[in-house]
Amino acid sequence: MKLLKTNRRDFLKKSGQLLIGFQLFPLLNCTTKEDELHAIYNGIPERPHLGRELIDSWIRLDSEGHVTVLTGKKELGQGIRTALIQIAADELQVDINRCHIINGDTGQTANEGYTAGSNSIEGSGKAIRQAAAEAKFFLVQLASERLDVPLESLTIKDGSIYAADNRQVSYWELLDGQYYKRHITGNAPILEPAQHQYVGKPIPREDIRQLVQGKAHFVHDLSFPDMVHARVLHPPSYGAQLEELKKDKITALPGISDVLVDGNFVAVIAEREYQAVKAWEKMKVIAVWEKPSIETMPSQLFSDMRKHAQKPEVIRTDPKTISSISNAELRLKASYQKPYHMHASAGPSCALAKWTEEGLTVWSPTQGVYPLRATLSDLFSLDPEKIRCIGVPGSGCYGHNGADDVSAEAAIIAQKYPNKTIRLQWMREDEHQWEPYGSAMILDLEAGISADGYLQAMESNLWSDTHSTRPNGQAGHFVSARHLEKSIPFNKRGFSGGAYRNAIPLYIVPHYNLYLHNYEGPLRTSALRGLGAYANIFALESFIDELASLAGLDPFVFRIQNLQDPRAIAVLEELRDKTNWASRNSQENKGYGIAFSQYKNSAAYFAVLAEVELSSDKKSYTLQKLTGVIDAGQCINPDGLINQTEGGMIQSASWTMMEAVSYDENGILSRDWNSYPIISSKDIPVVEVQIINRPELPPLGAGEAAQGPVAAAIANAVFDCTGTRVRELPIKI
Amino acid sequence: MNKSIELHINGERKLLEADPEEPLLYILRNDFALKGPKFGCGLHQCGSCMVLSNGEASYTCRIPCATFEGKKIQTIEGLSQNGKTHPIQEAFFDVQAAQCGYCVNGMIIAALALIKDVPKPSEKEIKEALSKVICRCGTHSRFVDVVKKFTSTT
Ligand code: FES
Ligand code: FES
Secondary structure (H helix, E strand, O other): OOOOOOOHHHHHHHOOEEOOOOOOOOOOOOOOOOOHHHHHOOOOOOOOOOOOOEHHHOEEEEOOOOEEEEEOOOOOOOOHHHHHHHHHHHHHOOOHHHEEEEEOEOOOOOOOOOOOOOOHHHHHHHHHHHHHHHHHHHHHHHHHHHHOOOHHHOEEEOOEEEOOOOOEEEHHHHHOOOOOOOEOOOOOOOOOHHHOOOOOOOOOOHHHHHHHOOOOOOHHHOOOOOEEEEEEEOOOOOOOEEEEOOHHHHHOOOOEEEEEEEOOEEEEEEOOHHHHHHHHHHHHHHOEEEOOOOOOOHHHHHHHHHHHOOOOEEEEOOOOHHHHHHHOOEEEEEEEEEOOEOOOOOOOOEEEEEEEOOEEEEEEOOOOHHHHHHHHHHHHOOOHHHEEEEEOOOOOOOEOOOHHHHHHHHHHHHHHOOOOEEEEEOOHHHHHHHOOEEOOEEEEEEEEEOOOOOEEEEEEEEEEOOOOOOOOOOHHHOHHHHOOOOOOOOOOOOOOHHHHOOOOOOOOOOEEEEEEEEOOOOOOEOOEOOOOHHHHHHHHHHHHHHHHHHOOOOHHHHHHHOOOOHHHHHHHHHHHHHOOHHHOOOOOOEEEEEEEEEHHHOOOEEEEEEEEEEOOOOOOEEEEEEEEEEEOOOOOOHHHHHHHHHHHHHHHHHHHHHOOOOEEOOEEOOOOOOOOOOOOHHHOOEEEEEEOOOOOOOOOOOOOOOHHHHHHHHHHHHHHHHOOOOOEOOOOO | OOEEEEEEEOOEEEEEEEOOOOEHHHHHHHHOOOOOOOOOOOOOOOOOOOEEEOOEEEOOOOOEHHHHOOOEEEOHHHHOEOOEOOHHHHHHHHOOOOOOOOOHHHHHHHHHHHHHHOOOOOHHHHHHHHOOOOOOOOOHHHHHHHHHHHHHHO
16 A cells, blocks of 8 residues: 655644644644655654653554554664554554654653663564554444444454455544544553464665665754754864864865854854865864873773772672682682774764754754753753654764764754854764763672582672663753863762672572672763673673683583573574584684673573684685574564674674774874774675564563674684684684 | 866766766765765775776775766665665665674675676675675674575576
């Protein structure tokens, strides 16, 4: 079925809005023809979100046969739109082509915080399923009255409800243009997985059709008739102070509308984008800055971490741990390291903002429109009701990259240059240099095991900077808020628990200690895909492999005998069988390594085998293949799950084999793709992903499941063929 | 100083007054609303801005628009003809070769430029050609796969 395209006014005229309020939100910004992206979402009248307990906060039906799903979660390239539409279409029992989705818009959708930690399907999916079930339940009751037959005798097909005698009435006829305010009661029956038509199937992502045709899709692609172009001249390094900028040299350039200087915040506005870029280049040359130097040099970073970390935070402690380790038959101690990594999004961050008398509108690639709104409200001391944040897809972000910062900067510029739409795009070096990195970490692990290879006790000590400085209401978390004349200082407010994510093993360890040494490092850090889990799993699963060889056991055997969770064991067994582990090629230049984890010890289970090959001079290695097995509970879209897992595997291989942010006393040196190389098509391994689907169990977040295990599997494979343990990332031999 | 520039884009002759130094990318995106080519680095490092220029993959993020005078420029939007998408676009869709999709323009252009010269490329040649384009989502395996499938069936 083809979707009907109706503009907003027609919709209102014909009314027929079901399960939706009529009161319209005064638009801060009118949609124009040029606003190509907006037209895609333009199916329903806009209305602010009225509470999670209302059905129409999640699902709306109109009289023309459209279904609109509303979610506070953002599409980040993970295919969330398609997955949530599958859930809604199934539960409502309608053709999937009737369904639209609106993602993350403070003017319309629920506040679902950040789209992070792989919890969108677990959270938003559940709410949407519930709302769809309730909407249908309500409609079926109406139909039972209308057709005068008992509820149980009715059947549904694509939104039409049939009585046994074939009389029928559709959802849209039943609603007949009226608004029904209905609450989610929790009484509506939910379909059994066997009744699903879409969930569990590899439904293609329609947005990929737009992408392959080069249609406008990203925030970068938005344009408005009143749009002007901005660039920000960021300081050359953290904490640098602007001493001089000869503004007239810039304003004299063609097309320059304004040069804004507010403390150390410098921006240029131009009619044409290239004029802004040229002005930016010139400002870079003529601006004079006083630069403090970075004190902790990369060569001292890890020793400085040990020396200057805070008093350890006790996460887990058991008085018997130390004695059990010393009394164990076999003991091992090892230390692992990870450098700073960057998100390094393919497209630099970009946002649009417009400031008028009514308030501020921001089109943003943020992972959380509501947290962004709260933080902008703090920044401008402006009532949040006067701010609207509209989420528009950005380039893949994998956590907290420059998306929020660029949104705030566009808003700062818009405030100083009102009544025009400001389009601000970062330059490549802005993104590389100013995004918050994934923290460097040290992981000291010590354990005692029995002679037959059972874990007895273990102690972990972790050193890390924070893994979350998302701007959750505190303006100082926007990097440029610090640069303003009235500087809003950054206050870390403690360190995040993200540092010890997955540090606690899923293996059965009778006695366990975990200490976290929080460390204030030299570089800006925040959430990068998996947070601390990446390094923790790298260390733990390398260590487990070391323990297995200490005990003289096969790495599968050792892991399985120390695990209890049947799903954990199942992914390992599946991997072993699928890859014919027992008959692997044992040429001496080949290495095989495995690793496993359950992400967050609560989300998806993932086991992976890495195959590496040594070069003939034994001075380098190549990653040949990664085979993964994943159990993410009920699988909504198998192809989407595989796509995301393959991507996670390749991205993690890149982090693990080649990435480290480099810097010196003058600042960040990794400023582009040459100074921060990442994996390219030439060097990718073959990747294979197998799913263990459990339709009867709740879906589990999967987007970050591969990151840690892939790192350890590569390390273990390198050990397998070189006999040398590499405990430092990136893994070089 | 603006000058009048004549460009051939997707089969149409386009005249405009522009700074001849202005890189083609900004003109495509802002003057002709061709949003397929993207800014990724502005440094000839990532390939997200590529178009076909006389059939060859060409960066557009630094090369002045005037350099493209007299050349046949084809952007990803121009691949679809008479409302029909190009078979390579279909192939990318069928394999669902995208995550965020920011690099897809570069990947499609790099693939087409390769196929023009080497209609039946080896896997190594495919990987080599796609290596011009940065993908941060790790979708490479699918891109290689599409081009492999596409060139072995056509
Ligand atoms: S934007 Fe042109 S190569 Fe990166
Ligand atoms: S799909 Fe996101 S950069 Fe390639």
